Amino acid sequence: MEDISERMRRIVSFTNPFKYISAGENTYHPTRNPKGIISFALAQNRLCGDLMLEQVKKLDLSECDGAALLQYQDIRGMPAFRKAIADFLKDYTNSPQDIDPDKIRVCNGLTALTEVMAFILCDERDTILSPSPLYSGIVKDTGRRPNVNLHPIHLSSKPGAEGEEPYTLTVEHLERGYQEATQQGKRVRVLSLVNPLNPLGTVYTKPQIREYLQFAKRHNLHVLLDEIYLCSVYDQTKPFCSVLSLREDEIPDLNRTHFMWSFSKDFCFNASKCGVLYSWNEKVLEAATVLIDYHTVSSLIQITLTQILQNKEWLHNVYFKTCHERLREARDITMVTLDEMGVAYIKPTAGFYIWADFSKFLGASTHAEEKSLCCHLLSCGVMILVSAGFYGNEPGWFRVLFCNPKPELEEGLKRLKEGCLSYKPGTGSAIADDLAGDLANDLAGDLADVEILGASGESLESLVRSFKVSLQNSDWLKENTSDMWRNENPEVSETWIKELEKNPPE
Amino acid sequence: MEDISERMRRIVSFTNPFKYISAGENTYHPTRNPKGIISFALAQNRLCGDLMLEQVKKLDLSECDGAALLQYQDIRGMPAFRKAIADFLKDYTNSPQDIDPDKIRVCNGLTALTEVMAFILCDERDTILSPSPLYSGIVKDTGRRPNVNLHPIHLSSKPGAEGEEPYTLTVEHLERGYQEATQQGKRVRVLSLVNPLNPLGTVYTKPQIREYLQFAKRHNLHVLLDEIYLCSVYDQTKPFCSVLSLREDEIPDLNRTHFMWSFSKDFCFNASKCGVLYSWNEKVLEAATVLIDYHTVSSLIQITLTQILQNKEWLHNVYFKTCHERLREARDITMVTLDEMGVAYIKPTAGFYIWADFSKFLGASTHAEEKSLCCHLLSCGVMILVSAGFYGNEPGWFRVLFCNPKPELEEGLKRLKEGCLSYKPGTGSAIADDLAGDLANDLAGDLADVEILGASGESLESLVRSFKVSLQNSDWLKENTSDMWRNENPEVSETWIKELEKNPPE
CATH class of the missing domain: 3.90.1150 (Aspartate Aminotransferase, domain 1)
Structure with missing residues (x-):
C-alpha cells in the first residue's frame, strides 16, 4: 500500500x-x-509595506476580553469584522446599496476561498471559463483538490478588427469559448473574471462587466469575480468598475454572481491570510459556512484588520493616497526602461x-x-x-x-x-x-x-x-x-x- | 442547474x-x-483564559520587520515558529530524541488538519478505525469533504472479563473491529487514536500505545494520533504517554505514525486556529505542504504563539501549574455533585x-x-x-x-x-x-x-x-x-x- x-x-x-x-x-x-x-x-506590494507595518504595530488589544480573543468565534467571521468589511467595501466600490455583513464570509486567504468556491460551484471535471492570459493560481486552486478544469479563451495582443484595444474581451469571445468547451463535452459551470486584470494590469469598464454578466446569465453560469486588486487602481484614466458598484437590479443573475477580495494585495499584507466572499446566494453562503470551518481566520487577525479598517481617515488620506502615488511612480520608472529597450507593453492602470x-x-x-x-x-x-x-x-x-x-x-x-x-x-x-x-x-x-x-x-x-x-x-x-x-x-x-x-x- | x-x-x-x-x-x-x-x-477551557489573555496582550511587534509580518511566509510554518514548537513538544512529551522542525507542518486548526490528513491518507470511501465512544469531530472532518468512513469499535462501560477498567481498548478489540470492517468490504487505512481520550478524559499507557502501534503495523495502517489535550493532564495518578515520548526505534512503523496537536485546548486559545502535524513520512509531509496552501496560518498568529512558547519559565511555572490546579478543582467539584446524585462516572485525569x-x-x-x-x-x-x-x-x-x-x-x-x-x-x-x-x-x-x-x-x-x-x-x-x-x-x-x-x- x-x-x-x-x-x-x-x-x-x-x-x-x-x-x-x-x-x-x-x-x-x-x-x-x-x-x-x-x-x-x-x-x-513591497512599496507600501512600511505604512501598513506601522499600522499593524499599533494593534491595541487592551479592550479585548478572553471571549473575543481566545474562544471560538462566529464561523462566518466575527460580526464586528464583517461589519467593518461591509463599510469598507461600500466606500471603495461606490456601492449604490448597503453591503450586507450577513452576505460576507471570511476565509484564510483568497487562494483558499477560490478552492472553496470550486467545491461549491463545480463537481469534479466541471469546467471554468476564463479569458487568457490569466492568473494561473485559479487553475491550481480549482484544479488540484477540487479537480475542476479551466478552459482558457485566448485573447490577442493585437488590436481588434474594429479598433478594440489589445486583449479586449468581447461577448463573441465568450460565446465562442463556451461553444468550444461544450463541443468538447465539457460542462461549463463558472465564468471566472479577475478585475483589475492579472497579468494585464488593466480594468473592465461598466458596460463590459454588464455584458459579461448577461452572457453568463444566458448560459446559467456562475460568475466568480476576483477583485483582489480593487484598491490598487492607481491611475484613474480608465474608470474601474467593481461588480459591487452595480445596482442590484442591474445585475442579471444576482444569485449566480459572487465577489471575492482579500487583504493580501491592497493592504500589502499577504501574510494576513484573509480573503472575503460576498454573495447574494443563500445556498452558496450556507455551503461556504460549512467549508470555511476548515479555512478559518484567527480572532487575532480579525481584530487587527478590524482596527485598520476602522481607521478610515488614515486609509483614505494617507495609505491609499501614498500607495497609488508610489505604484504610479514605479510603473513609470519601469515603462521608461521598457521604452529604452524598445519593448512594447500594455500600459497598466492597476495592479x-x-x-x-x-x-x-x-x-x-x-x-x-x-x-x-x-x-x-x-x-x-x-x-x-x-x-x-x-x-x-x-x-x-x-x-x-x-x-x-x-x-x-x-x-x-x-x-x-x-x-x-x-x-x-x-x-x-x-x-x-x-x-x-x-x-x-x-x-x-x-x-x-x-x-x-x-x-x-x-x-x-x-x-x-x-x-x-x-x-x-x-x-x-x-x-x-x-x-x-x-x-x-x-x-x-x-x-x-x-x-x-x-x-x-x- | x-x-x-x-x-x-x-x-x-x-x-x-x-x-x-x-x-x-x-x-x-x-x-x-x-x-x-x-x-x-x-x-x-474557560478556567485559565485569564492567564493566557494577559500573555497574548503582551504581544510585542516592535522588532518585526515588514518581511516577517506582512509578506508571504514559508508555507510549512515560519522557521522560528516551527523551532519553538519543536522545543516545546520535546519538553512536554519528554521526547528521548530531538523534535525536528522540518518534520513539523502548521495548519489553521486541528479541524482543518484532520481533514487534510484524511485527504492524504485515504481515498474516498476508505475507512478509519476508531475506538468508541469517540470525539465525533473526526467523523465530520473526515466524512464531509474527504468522504471517508469511520468504523467505530464500541467499548463497554463495564469492567473487562479479566478485571480491566471500563472502556479499556485491547488489541483483541482492534483485531475484531478490523476484521468486521474488512468483512463488510471496507478498506481500512487508518487507526485514529485520541490521547488523552475524548470524551473519557483518561489516557493510554505506554504498553497500550506500543500494542496499538504494533497492531497497526501488522495491517499496514497509518496511525493518526490526536494529542490535543497533551498538556491538559492535570492528575498524574495515571501516567500519560505521548507517542513522541517513545524512542524512534520503539515505534513499529515510523513512516505510518503521525502526531497532531493544537493550541486550542492546552493554551485556552481556540480562536488561534493553529494545529500542528509531526510526521516522519517525507511523502506525507510533502503532501501536507501542498494542501496547507489552503490552510495557512497568518504570520501574526505565528509570531504571537512563538513569543508565548519562548516564555518557557512562565508556561511551566505559572501557566500549566495553575491550569492543572484549576482543572483538578473543577473536576472535583463536579464529582461531588455527581456523587450526590448517585451518578456513576469514569474518573478523568485529563481533559x-x-x-x-x-x-x-x-x-x-x-x-x-x-x-x-x-x-x-x-x-x-x-x-x-x-x-x-x-x-x-x-x-x-x-x-x-x-x-x-x-x-x-x-x-x-x-x-x-x-x-x-x-x-x-x-x-x-x-x-x-x-x-x-x-x-x-x-x-x-x-x-x-x-x-x-x-x-x-x-x-x-x-x-x-x-x-x-x-x-x-x-x-x-x-x-x-x-x-x-x-x-x-x-x-x-x-x-x-x-x-x-x-x-x-x-
Missing part, C-alpha cells in the same frame, strides 16, 4: 503550470546579498506589474525560447514570469513586477536590460532543457503567482532532486559541459552545489 | 451526528443574562470533562430517551452532550464539561441536579420528537465538539426552519399542546418565538 492516497498522488503531481519557487538562499538584499536574485515575480513583449529577444516564437530567455535572466540576477505561466499563447510576453523598493527596482531593471541585450537565443534553453528539464520548468517556465518558501528552500530541494535525475541520465554531462555552465553561471551553480552537498545524489 | 454542486449538496447535508449549535441569544452571563443557558458542552452515566434517570435505555432528558435539561438552563454524539452505544452516558468559571460551574451543576430530579421520563422526548424532530436532534441528540455561531444564531435559524416544518405537519399541534409546552418552558420558547417573528412560517 502506498504512503499516500491515490487522490493525493494526483494532487501532489498537479505541478504544471505552477511550481513553488524562491530564490532560495540567494534572495537579493541591498547590503547582505547585493548579488542575490531580484524577484520581479512574486505579486507582493503591481506590466505585461510586456520581449519576443524580439527570442530566437524563435516558442515557449521553450521564452523559458530560455527567462533562465538567462535568472542567471543575470533577475526573475520575471513568462507567458506560459499565464496560459498565454504568444511566447515572449512577460509579466514584470515593479513593486520593489526603488533602488532594488532600478537595479533589477538594469539587470533586465543587460540580460536581454546579452542573451544569445537558444543558449538559455540549452542550459535549461538539456541540463535538467524539470529544473528549467521550475525556474523559468511555468511560474505565476507563487508562494515563497523559506530560506531553507524546499522548492530548491525539489529542483535538486530533478537535477540529480538529469545528472544521472544525461549524455550531455559526460561531455563535461556542466563545468562550462558552472563557470558561466557562478551564482546559480553555487547555490545548487550547496544544496547538492546537503542532498547528495543517491 | 442547481445553485451548488452535487458534491457540495452531499457535504452540506452531512449533518449527522453533528450540528452547529449555540445557545443563541440566550447564552448565560452572570449579570447580563443570569437565566441564560449554561453550556457544559463546548470544549473550551475538560467527565463521562458520566445518567441512565438511571431515563425511562428506557434508548438514544431517544437520552435526547429527551437532554432537552429537558436544556429547558432547565444547562446543556450537556449525550452518548449518541460520541458514537456511544450505551444510552444515558453524558459528557459533562467542567471548564466554566466557578460560580457558573456551580450554578450549572445545580441546574443539572434539579433538572435530572424533575425529569419525567418520555416528556422531553415528547417535546423533542413530536414537536420538532430535527430540533431535538439539534438541541440534544447528536452534539459533540461543536463550533459556536454568533449571537444572531445561524443554527437557531436552521432550528426554526425545522420547527416550522414540524408545526405544519404535526397533529399534536392541533391539540394545542404547544401552548402547554410554552408555559412549561418560557425561556426556550421565548427565544424561538422571537426567531419565528423574524422568520415567519412560509
